[in-house]
Structure formats: structure tokens, C-alpha cells
Amino acid sequence: MVRFIIKRLLMLIPVMLGISLVVLILIDVTPGDPARMMIGAQATQEQVEALREELGLNDPLPIRYGRFIWQLLHGDLGTSLMTKRPVATEMWERFPYTLTLVVLGTTLSVILGIPIGIYAAVHQRTWKDNTAIFLSLISVSMPSFWFALLLIRFFGVYLGWLPISGVDDWKGWVLPSGAMALGLTALIARQMRSDMLEVLRQDYITTARAKGLTEGRVVYRHALKNAMIPVIMVIGGIFGVMLGGSLITEVIYSIPGLGQYIMTGLYNRDYPVIQSGVLIVSALFAVIILIVDVIFALVDPRIRSQYTRKEKRKAGRQLAKETKTVETS
Numbered sequence: 001m002v003r004f005i006i007k008r009l010l011m012l013i014p015v016m017l018g019i020s021l022v023v024l025i026l027i028d029v030t031p032g033d034p035a036r037m038m039i040g041a042q043a044t045q046e047q048v049e050a051l052r053e054e055l056g057l058n059d060p061l062p063i064r065y066g067r068f069i070w071q072l073l074h075g076d077l078g079t080s081l082m083t084k085r086p087v088a089t090e091m092w093e094r095f096p097y098t099l100t101l102v103v104l105g106t107t108l109s110v111i112l113g114i115p116i117g118i119y120a121a122v123h124q125r126t127w128k129d130n131t132a133i134f135l136s137l138i139s140v141s142m143p144s145f146w147f148a149l150l151l152i153r154f155f156g157v158y159l160g161w162l163p164i165s166g167v168d169d170w171k172g173w174v175l176p177s178g179a180m181a182l183g184l185t186a187l188i189a190r191q192m193r194s195d196m197l198e199v200l201r202q203d204y205i206t207t208a209r210a211k212g213l214t215e216g217r218v219v220y221r222h223a224l225k226n227a228m229i230p231v232i233m234v235i236g237g238i239f240g241v242m243l244g245g246s247l248i249t250e251v252i253y254s255i256p257g258l259g260q261y262i263m264t265g266l267y268n269r270d271y272p273v274i275q276s277g278v279l280i281v282s283a284l285f286a287v288i289i290l291i292v293d294v295i296f297a298l299v300d301p302r303i304r305s306q307y308t309r310k311e312k313r314k315a316g317r318q319l320a321k322e323t324k325t326v327e328t329s
Contacts, residue, residue: 008290012283017069019282023275024065034081034269057271068275077280078272080265087276090261097167097257101249102242104173105180110235113185114228117192122219124197132189139186144245148179148252165254176253180245184238191234195227202226236292240285 035051052058056067071078077087120132155175156164163172199205200223208218247259254260258277265273 005290005294008293012286012290015286016279016283020068020072020275020279021065023278024061024068024271027269027271027274028061030269034271068272072279077276080273081270082268082273087272090273091258091277091280094257094261097255098243098246098250098259100173101176101180101246101255101257102239104177105184105242105246106235106239108177108181109185109188109238112181113188114192114231116185116189117231118196118219118224120189120193121196121200122215129193132193136186136189139183140190142183144180144183145248145252147182148176148249151175151179152252167253167255172253176249176255179252180242180249184241187238188231188234191231192227195230196223199223199227232295233292236288236295239292240288243281243285243288 035048035057049058056064059067068078075088077091079085080087080090083090116132116136120129123129152164152175155162162174164175166172167176196219200219205218205223208222209215213221246257247263249255250257250259251263258281262274262277262281264270265277
């Protein structure tokens with residue numbers, strides 16, 4: 001298992017390098033001049049060119065990419081072209097807002113999705129199951145920003161119960177976390193329903209029912225644990241998806257997180273902010289998937305035993321090779 005984790009971490013290095021290069025290329029070919037935006041529309045072309053030279057924007061792309069990688073190896077994410085502050089400092093100040101939003105959204109989707117999926121599976125082929133499926137299809141079909149606008153319209157404007165922007169208190173987190181959770185709740189519910197139905201058809205569930213156990217004990221004591229194993233993978237993927245979805249949600253609700261920071265950088269053509277922001281979000285997503293894989297292996301004894309057997313076989317081959325070397329010498 002340790003070798004598996006180390007191998008996955010090493011695989012992240014070329015992935016992150018590739019992502020940073022692609023982002024730099026896309027920024028380079030996108031119309032817009034950050035120097036012109038910084039110095040203003042009234043500046044002359046000579047002043048703009050002088051600023052571009054000062055910022056290193058006239059350097060060839062390989063040189064700019066090499067400079068970024070060199071700074072990255074020294075723990076430097078660059079300096080924002082607009083604020084003149086270190087990007088790492090600004091991202092660290094905004095990261096707690098994004099983390100809070102993602103954790104709340106994921107938690108809410110899990111709290112709602114798992115019971116709905118279990119309820120639909122237990123009441124298979126009834127109007128309750130059909131209603132759950134119908135609502136989940138609607139939720140999956142609608143993007144999170146549309147949910148965000150609907151929640152603002154109903155709870156913020158029409159009823160006036162919750163603030164429509166800002167996170168000054170706990171009420172400010174309700175609408176954005178709900179907007180992010182609604183669509184992903186349906187994914188968890190559908191996955192939970194499918195896995196629960198598959199488990200409920202197993203022979204050991206039939207045996208448990210034949211012993212006279214109540215349906216609740218059969219479902220929550222025997223079926224739920226095995227049905228939850230694939231759902232863990234879905235939840236981990238959802239956590240990563242919410243990191244990307246937070247960009248739009250933070251802009252809509254004026255949350256000063258990483259999403260709004262990156263979107264502002266895109267608008268201002270702030271190259272260090274865009275490149276470092278996308279790189280950090282991608283790295284977080286990759287680390288989350290790695291953690292989910294490890295948890296999945298720990299929860300599922302079949303996968304854990306597979307890693308154990310691989311390590312034992314590898315150790316056995318290594319021992320045989322060393323023994324043969326000693327006998328030869």
C-alpha cells in the first residue's frame with residue numbers, strides 16, 4: 001500500500017507539469033493584454049511595451065514556462081500583476097472560504113443523497129421510488145449555477161429569509177452550499193439506490209431475512225456496509241468536482257474564495273494568478289482522488305488483500321533473486 005501511494009504521488013509530477021504547460025499555452029493564445037489592462041486605455045503603445053518588457057511578457061513561451069517552474073520549485077507561485085502581492089499569500093487567505101463551501105456542499109449532498117437512495121431501493125417499483133428517480137433526473141440535468149439563481153430568487157428575493165451575497169454569518173453559507181449540493185445529491189442517491197438494489201439481491205440478505213430479522217436490521221446492519229463501498233468513490237469524486245464548481249458559485253454569491261480569485265484573474269489577464277490557481281486546484285483534486293483510493297482499499301478487504309498479495313509476491317521474487325546471487329557467488 002505504501003508503494004502504491006508513493007507511485008501515485010510520483011505520477012502527479014508529470015501531470016501537474018502538463019497542466020501548467022497547457023494553461024500557459026491557452027493563456028498565450030487568448031486575446032487580451034494584461035499590460036494594457038494594468039496601465040489603462042490612455043497609455044501609449046510605447047508605455048505598454050515598456051511594461052510588457054518589465055513584466056517579462058515579451059519573453060518566449062519556453063523561457064516563461066521555465067521561469068514559472070523554477071519559481072515553483074522554490075515554493076514561489078509568483079506575484080499578481082494587478083495587486084503586486086504574492087499569489088501564494090492571496091490564495092492562502094482565500095482557501096478557507098473555498099474549503100468551507102466544498103465541505104458544506106459535500107456534507108449536505110451525502111446527508112441527503114444516501115437516505116434518499118436507500119429509501120428508493122427499499123421501495124423499488126413504487127410511486128416513492130419513481131418520484132425519487134424523477135427528481136434526481138431533474139437535479140442532474142440542471143447545472144449548479146441555475147440552482148444558485150433559483151435559490152437566490154426564492155429564498156433571498158421573494159421570501160427574504162437568507163442573504164443573497166456574502167458570508168458574514170452562518171446564513172450566508174446556506175444558499176451557496178445548497179446550490180452546490182442539490183445536483184450532486186442526485187448522483188449520490190442514484191448510485192446508492194443502484195448499489196443497494198444489487199446488495200439486496202445477494203444470498204446472504206435472503207438468509208438474514210429467513211432468520212426472521214426485521215427489514216430495518218437487514219438493510220442497515222447487513223446491506224448498507226457493502227453498498228457503501230462504491231458510493232465512497234462517488235463521494236470522493238464529488239468533492240473534487242465541487243472544487244471546480246465552486247468557481248461559478250463563489251462569483252454568484254460574492255464569496256472571496258479561490259474560485260472568485262481565479263475568475264478575477266481570468267478577467268484581468270493576471271497570468272500568475274491563473275496558472276498558479278489552476279495548478280493548485282488540479283493538485284488538490286488529484287490528492288483527493290488518491291485519498292479516496294486509499295480509503296476504498298482500506299474499506300474493501302478484497303482490494304486490501306490484493307495489494308498485500310502483490311507486495312508479498314514482489315518481496316518473494318526479490319528474496320529469490322538475492323538468494324540466487326549469493327549461491328552463484
